[in-house]
Amino acid sequence: MPIDGLVFTALVQELAGSLKNARIQGVFQPSPTDLVLQLRQPGKTYRLAISIDPSLARVHLTGEDPENPLAPPAFCALLRKHLVPGRVAGIRQPPLERVLELVVDGRGDAGERTRRHLYVEIMGRHSNVILTDDEGRILDAMKRVPGDVNRHRELLPARPYLPPPAQERVDPWTLDPEAFDRMVRLVPAGAKPAEVLAQNVAGFSPLAGREVVARAGLDPGVTREALAPGDVPKLYQAFREVVQALEPGRAEPCAVDAGERVEFWLLPLLTVEGACRRFPSVNQLVDWVYRRRAAGERFRREQKRLAAAVDQHLRRLDRKIQLQQQEVEAARRADEYRTAGDLLMSYLHEVQPGASRVELPNFYDGGRPFAIELDPSETPAANAQRYYRKYQKAKKTLEKAAAQLEASRSERAYLESVKTALELSESPAELEEVEEELRREGYLPERTGPGHKPRAKAQAAASSPLTWTSSDGFRIVVGRNNRQNDLVTMQMARGDDLWLHAQGIPGAHVIVQTGGKDVPEQTLLEAAVLAALYSKARDSANVPVDYTFRRYVRKPRGAKPGMVIYDHQRTLFVTPDPHLPERLGARPPERPESSL
Numbered sequence: 001m002p003i004d005g006l007v008f009t010a011l012v013q014e015l016a017g018s019l020k021n022a023r024i025q026g027v028f029q030p031s032p033t034d035l036v037l038q039l040r041q042p043g044k045t046y047r048l049a050i051s052i053d054p055s056l057a058r059v060h061l062t063g064e065d066p067e068n069p070l071a072p073p074a075f076c077a078l079l080r081k082h083l084v085p086g087r088v089a090g091i092r093q094p095p096l097e098r099v100l101e102l103v104v105d106g107r108g109d110a111g112e113r114t115r116r117h118l119y120v121e122i123m124g125r126h127s128n129v130i131l132t133d134d135e136g137r138i139l140d141a142m143k144r145v146p147g148d149v150n151r152h153r154e155l156l157p158a159r160p161y162l163p164p165p166a167q168e169r170v171d172p173w174t175l176d177p178e179a180f181d182r183m184v185r186l187v188p189a190g191a192k193p194a195e196v197l198a199q200n201v202a203g204f205s206p207l208a209g210r211e212v213v214a215r216a217g218l219d220p221g222v223t224r225e226a227l228a229p230g231d232v233p234k235l236y237q238a239f240r241e242v243v244q245a246l247e248p249g250r251a252e253p254c255a256v257d258a259g260e261r262v263e264f265w266l267l268p269l270l271t272v273e274g275a276c277r278r279f280p281s282v283n284q285l286v287d288w289v290y291r292r293r294a295a296g297e298r299f300r301r302e303q304k305r306l307a308a309a310v311d312q313h314l315r316r317l318d319r320k321i322q323l324q325q326q327e328v329e330a331a332r333r334a335d336e337y338r339t340a341g342d343l344l345m346s347y348l349h350e351v352q353p354g355a356s357r358v359e360l361p362n363f364y365d366g367g368r369p370f371a372i373e374l375d376p377s378e379t380p381a382a383n384a385q386r387y388y389r390k391y392q393k394a395k396k397t398l399e400k401a402a403a404q405l406e407a408s409r410s411e412r413a414y415l416e417s418v419k420t421a422l423e424l425s426e427s428p429a430e431l432e433e434v435e436e437e438l439r440r441e442g443y444l445p446e447r448t449g450p451g452h453k454p455r456a457k458a459q460a461a462a463s464s465p466l467t468w469t470s471s472d473g474f475r476i477v478v479g480r481n482n483r484q485n486d487l488v489t490m491q492m493a494r495g496d497d498l499w500l501h502a503q504g505i506p507g508a509h510v511i512v513q514t515g516g517k518d519v520p521e522q523t524l525l526e527a528a529v530l531a532a533l534y535s536k537a538r539d540s541a542n543v544p545v546d547y548t549f550r551r552y553v554r555k556p557r558g559a560k561p562g563m564v565i566y567d568h569q570r571t572l573f574v575t576p577d578p579h580l581p582e583r584l585g586a587r588p589p590e591r592p593e594s595s596l
Contacts, residue, residue: 001205001207001261001263001264002057002122002124002205003057003058003098003122003286004203004204004205004207004208004265005096005097005098005202005203005204005205006096006203006204006205006208006242006245006246006265006266007264007265007266007282007286008093008096008097008098008122008203009093009095009096009203009246010245010246010251010253010266010282011059011060011282011283011286012091012093012100013246013248014061014281014282014283015048015061015091015100015283016090016091018041018046018061018283019039019041019046019048019088019091020088020090020091021041021087021088021089022039022040022041022046022087022088023039023040023041023085023086023087023088024037024038024039024083024084024085024086024087024088024104025038025039025040025045025084025085026038026080026084027072027076027079027080027083027084028066028068028072028076029068029069029072029073029075029076030066030067030068030069032073033051033052033053033056033142034049034050034051034052034053034066035049035050035051035076035079035129035142036048036049036050036062036066036068037050037083039088046061047061047062047063047064047065048060048061048062049061049062049064049287049290050120050129051127051290051294052127052128052129052142052143053127053297054124054125054127055293055297056290056293056294056297057122057123057124057127058122058286058290059100059120059122060282060283060286060287060290061283061284061287062287062291063287064287064291074140075129075140075141075142078131078139078140079118079131082104082106082114082116082131082139083104083106083116083118083131084106085106086104086105086106086116087104087105087106088102088103088104089103089104089105089115090102090103091103094163094166095171095202096171096172096202096203097164097166097167097202098121098122098123099119099120099121099122099163099164100119100120100122101117101118101119101120102117102118102119102120103115103116103117104116104117104118114133114134115133115134116131116132116133116134116139117131117132117133117134117136117161118130118131119131119132119161119163121164123164126164127143128141128142128143128145128155129141129142129143130142130155130161132161136160136161137158137159137160137161138155138156138157138158138159138160138161139157140157141155141156143155144156167202169200169201169202169203169204170183170200170201170202171202172201172202172203172204172239172243173243175201175239177233177236180232180235180236180239181232181236183196183200184196184224184227184232184235185224185232187224189223189224189225190223190224190225191223191224192213192221192222192223192224193209193212193213193218193222193224193227193235194206194209194210194212194213194220194221194222195209196209196224197209197212197239207263207265207269207271208242208265210271211242211265211267211269211270211271212235212238212239212242213235213238214238214270214271215238215241215242215270216231216234216235216237216238217234218231218234218235220271242267245266245267246266251266251267251282252266252267252268252278253265253266253278253279253280253281253282253284253285254266254267254268254269254276254277254278254279254285255276255277255279255285255288255289256269256272256273256274256275256276256277257274257275257277258272258273258274262289262292262293264285264286264289266282295428298428299427299428299431302428302431302435303422303425303431306422306431306434306435306438307419307422307423309438309443309444310415310418310419310422310438310443311419313415313443314412314415314416314419317408317411317412317415318412320408321405321408321409321412324401324404324405324408325405327397327401327405328398328401328402328405331394331395331397331398331401331402332398333394334390334391334394334395334397334398335391337387337388337390337391337394338387338388338391339362339364339370340370340372340384340387341384341385341387341388341391342364343360343361343362343363343370343372344360344372344380344381344383344384344387345381345384346360346363347360347361348380348381348384351374351380351383353379353380354376355374355376356373356374356375356376357371357372357373357374358371358372358374359371359372360372372387410563411560413506413563414560414562414563415443416506416536417482417506417507417562417563418434418437418438418481418482419506420506420507420535420536421434421480421481421482421506421562422434423536424480424481424507424508424534425480425481426480427463429463430463430480430481433463433481433483433484434481434482437481437482437483437561441560441561463481463484464484465477465478465479465480465484465487465488465492466478466480466534466581468526468530468581468584468585469584469585470512470522470523470526470527470584471522471523471526471584472520472522472523474512474513474514474517474519474520474523475512475513476510476511476512476513476523476526476527476530476584477492477493477510477511477513478508478509478510478530478531478534479508479509479510480508480534481562482560482561482562482563483561483562484509485508485509485561485562486555486561486562488509488510488511489509489511489550489553489555489564490555492511492513493511493513493550493553494513494514494550495549495550495551496514496516496549496550496551497511497512497513497514497549497550498511498512498514498519498524498527498547498548498549498550499511499547499548499549499550499552499553499566500512500527500528500530500531500545500546500547501531501535501545501546501566502531502532502535502536502537502543502544502545502546503543503544503545503546503571504544505535505536505537505543506535506536507531507532507534507535507536507537507538508530508531508534508535509562509564510527510530510531510534511550512524512527524547524572525572525574526580526584527547528545528547528572528574529574529575529576529577529580530580530581531545532545532574532575532576533576533577533578533580533581535576537576538576538578539576540575540576541575542573542574542575543573543574543575543576544571544572544573545571545572545573545574546566546569546570546571547569547570547571547572548566548567548568548569548570549568552566552567552568552569553565553566554566
């Protein structure tokens with residue numbers, strides 16, 4: 001959920017209290033969509049984070065100190081020229097709109113007093129930052145909008161600044177009980193009060209509408225015709241409590257981790273399951289939520305980038321394998337050449353000199369006729385020798401082509417294992433491990449450039465395999481990328497430990513540390529389910545999982561990371577259960593927060 005008008009209003013109120021008369025010491029632009037203003041009050045430094053990223057648009061105080069490019073982008077340089085050093089003379093907001101106006105007093109090149117206005121508009125994909133002079137002329141915009149894109153509102157240097165169109169919604173402070181009653185009741189049948197509030201009241205989001213209904217003791221999905229006679233007054237009372245949360249000191253900022261996402265609001269949430277995490281201020285709430293979301297966005301971008309690189313190599317290999325298969329099929333005619341030579345030598349007296357074709361009984365195939373093309377300029381014996389030479393050449397070609405085909409298929413299996421490791425990655429450290437592996441194996445170029453800092457070896461091995469304790473008390477260890485798999489199998493496991501892997505499918509190496517004891521059937525089943533769950537077949541059913549003792553698992557010389565061979569295996573068929581890790585009491589590494 002993006003920041004709604006209520007949260008934004010409470011946030012701006014806090015900013016006005018913290019930043020009034022603050023000195024702007026610096027402006028930084030760590031990315032094309034992000035800005036950070038560094039401000040100073042006596043005894044305290046603040047960082048004001050601004051983002052116009054469509055999925056992460058926001059403005060708030062932050063505790064993060066982002067890295068910045070060596071040379072400031074043009075817009076950043078312009079802001080430095082006009083805002084540093086400057087004093088925050090005021091912070092304004094159109095009522096309940098997600099627009100922040102920062103008024104900054106400074107001095108021009110000739111020492112004259114100047115006043116600049118920095119507008120931060122948080123409007124999804126239309127978010128923007130605009131700097132104007134005191135007459136309202138645009139000095140520049142972070143994202144320029146020419147007339148052919150928006151003829152009603154150009155955002156270009158020297159154009160007059162026009163604020164975003166005001167929403168045609170009701171001011172919540174003006175809604176008395178009678179007006180509220182009319183708004184709720186005079187809607188089509190089937191309409192939900194929660195949706196009516198979100199659509200008609202300024203600052204209200206769908207979440208805010210549902211929270212009002214829940215605070216009235218009603219089902220958030222209740223429809224207008226299902227309301228009892230006394231329900232509308234209850235709704236109005238809950239509505240007033242929400243609006244009054246905008247008064248100083250009344251907000252209770254809260255975030256709830258709802259699994260795939262984090263919901264947040266200026267009051268404790270009743271419509272989202274989970275424990276409420278409280279924050280001292282709305283700014284700290286928004287900072288916490290959006291730092292998680294930004295980390296999640298970076299994680300997904302890196303995951304997608306690396307997956308695209310692996311897919312590119314897989315496509316190249318598929319083309320290579322197709323050509324090699326054709327070469328092998330052609331070379332498999334070697335046996336036909338040898339048969340032709342043998343038949344010609346056995347039936348020399350039956351071959352007429354100068355013939356271009358002959359059919360001879362094939363004693364390798366029950367005497368069936370076998371057609372042989374001949375060179376009429378050569379004797380039958382010379383034709384036989386020619387076929388023997390073609391046989392030797394094709395045999396060598398077949399051996400070479402078959403070896404190359406096997407190597408290509410092995411490389412493809414390795415890249416599929418890397419792709420699965422990317423899909424199973426749940427932390428930036430694991431992505432970094434996969435990327436470093438791809439660089440070592442030559443699938444990605446080495447990092448170079450003046451801004452690159454070599455990573456320490458210890459940093460390259462930051463993530464750890466997952467561990468669980470089975471229902472019978474046995475330790476189960478699961479690796480989720482090739483480095484972890486090598487660690488689990490080749491270093492952590494002992495010879496009498498049980499080793500498991502999804503059969504013929506890229507995925508985790510799993511060991512059950514036996515301590516020399518027999519493994520109970522329940523523990524074996526749990527380990528097999530984990531092996532299937534952390535494999536490419538995690539969304540399938542009846543996944544075959546091989547298991548054997550670790551002493552029967554070997555890593556061939558020169559094998560790529562994570563690649564092993566094994567024997568003496570048995571096979572279980574299991575269906576992955578995503579709830580098993582929770583039942584076993586393990587807590588896998590935290591996945592970065594999704595954006596909504």
